[in-house]
Amino acid sequence: MSPATAIRAVLFDMDDTLIDWSRVPIDAWQNHERSCLRRVWRWLAQRGPVPAFQLFDEAYFREMYDSWRKGKRNWVAPHLADILTHALHAVGIRDERCDREALLAAYGDQPPPGLRTFPDVIPTLQQMHRLDLRFGLITNASQPMSLRDETLRTHGLLEFFPDVRLSAADVGYLKPHRAIFAEALERLGVRAEQALYVGDNLIADIHGAQEAGIFAVWRTRPGVDLASQTTPMFPITPDLTIHSLTELLPTLAERT
Ligand SMILES: [Mg+2]
Structure with missing residues (x-):
């Protein structure tokens, strides 16, 4: 992504990026x-x-x-x-x-008990929505999006993603396959270099987005370091690493 390229769309992974599964054993x-x-x-x-x-x-x-x-x-x-x-x-x-x-x-479509949105998600999405951006979501799920939407609705997230929500089950391919990222870009009406993708999984999200030409932001937890998550044979280097979605706001304010 060249510094001159304005960001027009932000794409998110769903599970363990927006929604916290750590309390569901x-x-x-x-x-x-x-x-x-x-x-x-x-x-x-x-x-x-x-x-x-x-x-x-x-x-x-x-x-x-x-x-x-x-x-x-x-x-x-x-x-x-x-x-x-x-x-x-x-x-x-x-x-x-x-x-x-x-x-x-x-x-049915009710999410399991114990799920929650990470506390930084809704306030940050509210701030992001004040910028001139489009928003999308890609989930590696076997449930069609019609079922996963109920989880978004239950957790107050559906309104932030009015247009582009893709489940791998509907598209036919899992992240990191390029096809699912290409489908999201097409639906958002932006080129890869105009998009930014946020996810927690290095292979599905970071490697996948980068292979599709999208600026990839790794959302991880404090104490989880890159070296412990990758091997020298298959190094993956995120374009940006964050511990909270709020850390994206300065980048987006600069680049929109
Ligand atoms: Mg995830």
């Missing part, structure tokens, strides 16, 4: 998933015979972990509707109940 997250699966199971049971829930539960988690393992190899995004459908096929349900939209609706 893995077992709480699994229990939350399980409550979503039980809703799906009740919906199915109202419309036909079902085997034991445990079989579906096991098939779902197996499918989910498999699809993420594959996705991390080829950056093809897992999709919750595929995971649910494959899990149902695995337990012998192959009838008209395997309807993607109906399954997603039954699964």
Whole structure:
């Protein structure tokens, strides 16, 4: 990015950049998933015979972990509707109940308890919105954005991203694949050098944004140093490192 290039858009990662998952332990997250699966199971049971829930539960988690393992190899995004459908096929349900939209609706969209926005997020977004900027969000999620929007709404974030919110599940590719960044830029109507991207993951966010030609800001926590997060074989150097979103405001004020 040349110093003369004005920033016209800011893109954010969602999880652990805007929304803090540190208070959701893995077992709480699994229990939350399980409550979503039980809703799906009740919906199915109202419309036909079902085997034991445990079989579906096991098939779902197996499918989910498999699809993420594959996705991390080829950056093809897992999709919750595929995971649910494959899990149902695995337990012998192959009838008209395997309807993607109906399954997603039954699964629901409430975020797990314990999530919160980082305290600096909303005040900083309010200040950023006073600048002449467009805003976008890219999340590496298997849920379509229609489901992830409920998390944004619950946490008071939806209003800050009125136009461009992309879930990998909808686009088909996970960050760091270039396609998802290109899609966001196109929807924002800006060139790569006119955008700034903020994320917490060095590979998905920082490497991905830089490969797409976007100025990449690493949002990390105090005490987490770059050397411990990268290897000499695959060095990643963020264009800027911040511990709080407020640290972006001077850069944006200078560059808009
Ligand atoms: Mg993240």
